[in-house]
Amino acid sequence: MNVLANKTIATVCFSLFFGIGGCISAAYAGLEEDMQPCFDCHGKDGASTEPDMPIIGGMSATFINDAMLAYRDEDWPCHETTFPTGPHKGEKTDMCKIAQDLSEKDIEKMSEYFAEKPFVRATQEFDPALAEKGEKIHEEYCKKCHAEGGSVPDDDSGILAGQWMPYIKQSFKDYSSGARPMTKKMKPKYNKLEDADREALLNYYGSFK
Ligand code: HEC
Ligand code: HEC
Numbered sequence: 001m002n003v004l005a006n007k008t009i010a011t012v013c014f015s016l017f018f019g020i021g022g023c024i025s026a027a028y029a030g031l032e033e034d035m036q037p038c039f040d041c042h043g044k045d046g047a048s049t050e051p052d053m054p055i056i057g058g059m060s061a062t063f064i065n066d067a068m069l070a071y072r073d074e075d076w077p078c079h080e081t082t083f084p085t086g087p088h089k090g091e092k093t094d095m096c097k098i099a100q101d102l103s104e105k106d107i108e109k110m111s112e113y114f115a116e117k118p119f120v121r122a123t124q125e126f127d128p129a130l131a132e133k134g135e136k137i138h139e140e141y142c143k144k145c146h147a148e149g150g151s152v153p154d155d156d157s158g159i160l161a162g163q164w165m166p167y168i169k170q171s172f173k174d175y176s177s178g179a180r181p182m183t184k185k186m187k188p189k190y191n192k193l194e195d196a197d198r199e200a201l202l203n204y205y206g207s208f209k
Helices: 012-017 021-034 036-042 061-072 095-100 104-115 128-141 165-177 186-190 195-206
Strands: none
Touching (some): 021 104, 061 095, 061 104, 128 195, 165 195
16 A cells, blocks of 8 residues: 655755755755654654654665665565554555656655654664674675774664564675675675574674663
8 A cells, every 4th residue: 555645755845045054954854754654653753752763863874765766676575564653554565566656756865864863773772692603704704895883884784783583684695695686796795694693793783872
């Protein structure tokens, strides 16, 4: 079911008076209304408090934009998901349907909006011994593109440090099954991992507070 009307965000102000503060906040006002469904699942400004909804505030605009286009084109798998709160509470949808209801301009603006927000790390339990093991694996295989535990937005590879472990676990499943494609250079590194390595990595990412 389509929950997002195909609205265009008022950008008249932007094109006429780009850079004038008042116009920018007016444009964001309409945008925030359109983003209410995003907030209902991903939390206000993308700071998700639901373990199966990724935190998206503070990721780079490039990563968010690319992710939305990947969902729109169904290049990434879309899992059925239920609104945990808000006016659509209990209704089911998925990210592919959500992205298909948006224009490229909307996607671009929303990506910029979330990129300006802080990445608020999840509060979750982790196993310190496994986290220590995970750090070594990360340093050997992953840090080249996920610097500082995967906490640098400008790497454009998402944020791993402090992300909800259940979401990363699902991403691992999708990578392992081939449902979610990997960039060419991540694949050979990822394919070296055993199940125990993935478990250790999860605990490492979960250890960032
Ligand atoms: C009904 C709940 C729901 C709504 C509404 C929703 N999302 Fe999502 N989103 C998810 C789930 C769940 C995932 C994880 C992927 C999956 O399970 O398919 C996700 C994944 C994402 C990702 C990828 C994050 C990553 O780390 O790879 C981005 C970006 C994203 N959503 C942005 C948005 C934006 C922008 C909106 C609003 C236009 C939105 N989402 C609305 C539930 C939702
Ligand atoms: C050569 C660069 C590269 C290497 C090495 C690499 N990755 Fe990635 N990774 C990326 C890029 C780029 C993305 C974002 C695009 C995508 O999801 O396909 C990504 C995305 C991810 C995501 C999904 C993040 C999200 O929010 O959706 C996870 C999880 C991940 N990588 C884990 C790993 C692990 C674990 C390793 C080490 C075994 C690793 N990566 C090594 C480039 C890399």
